[in-house]
Amino acid sequence: VTIHCVRPAQVCERWKVDEEYAGKIAKLADHVIVHLESQKEILLRLGLPSEMISVIPHGTKIFEVDREASRRRLGLPLEGTVLLMFGFVKPHKCLHIAVEALSMIRREIENTYLFIAGGVAPTAPEEHKCYADSLKKKIEELNLEENVIFPNKYYPDEDVPYIFNACDIVLFPYYEEDRSSSGSLHLAIGAGKPVIASRIPKFEELKNISDELLVLPYNSEVIAKLVLRIIREPNFRSHIIRRTEAYRKLTSWENTAKKHLELY
Known part of the structure; x- marks a missing residue:
């Protein structure tokens, strides 16, 4: 089981x-x-x-979709760096931390965007709706209306490959004690994208790519610095992408299935 x-x-x-x-x-x-x-x-x-x-690690679906075509399909800026947060809007995902990090990043690289690909679930409690409202207020307070793309809507499965391939870096600044593996993390890895995540149990396997990609919760400043380093330092970026490529092959559904067969 x-x-x-x-x-x-x-x-x-x-x-x-x-x-x-x-x-x-x-x-x-x-x-x-x-x-x-x-x-x-x-x-x-x-x-x-x-x-x-x-x-046995969570399986990874490997997919490649053209970056520009993905951005056109989703109506995203064709130029610049796009950061991604994916899935339903919930307080524990700390999207406000990503917004704060974006504000810091734009002080040095203006042509940077945050795409929040998701919205409040139809059955979400009032707390989640209030959080989404507070997120919109923070975006306005930081004058980021032109740089945060937040449609606040559900995206069907067929859009998922385009969402991940349209972006440059995927953020998971979560704060929770859940011990489940993250399927969204493996979607990002499957697209070959650098990931920055909170140093919490849910994302412990990210150390198999690079421990440097794990950041203490609520640390928007370090997230910003890490994004800037990935953008500006070709050697660092290449190292992370090579390690991501190796890990997505290691955890591909094909290899994961083989491990299950060996066990059975």
């Missing part, structure tokens, strides 16, 4: 329900697959033997 989410009790809204449920399901299986080492550690604490658990 594959367990995608293993949440420890202290960070779960339902207290021990998720943790105990994962443990019970795992003990019924002949073998358990998880995506992260931190997930394995929780199952070990719950009493599963190490030989019963395998860590």
Whole structure:
């Protein structure tokens, strides 16, 4: 059995329900697959033997779409650097940190944009709607209306390859204790894009590309500096892209499927 989410009790809204449920399901299986080492550690604490658990990374779909064609399809600026935040707008994703980072970046490189490819979910609680409103206010306060593209809408699956290939760098400045692997992270890797993410359990595997891409939560200043370095330093950028290319091949769905077959 594959367990995608293993949440420890202290960070779960339902207290021990998720943790105990994962443990019970795992003990019924002949073998358990998880995506992260931190997930394995929780199952070990719950009493599963190490030989019963395998860590197999989340699979990566590799896709290549022309950058200019992608930008034209989505109505994005054809020139300049486009940063991306993807998915439903939720407070824990800290989009306001990305907006603050953009403001700092534009002091040195004006032709930089942030594309927020997503919106508030139709069934979202009021808290999420209020957060989206506060995000719009911050964009206005920082005079970034021309540089933040925020349609606040849902994008269908067929647009996803274009969204990731249209951008230059993908941001995940999240702040959460979730122990699930990130499918969105693997979409970014699958497009071969440099990723900057918070140093939290959800993104621990990014160290397999470069530990330097992990930033402490709420640190918009370091995100800005890292974006500028990727833009300005060809050697650093090439190193990150080479490492990303290697990791997306290693975790491709083809290789992930082979690891499952070997286990079975």
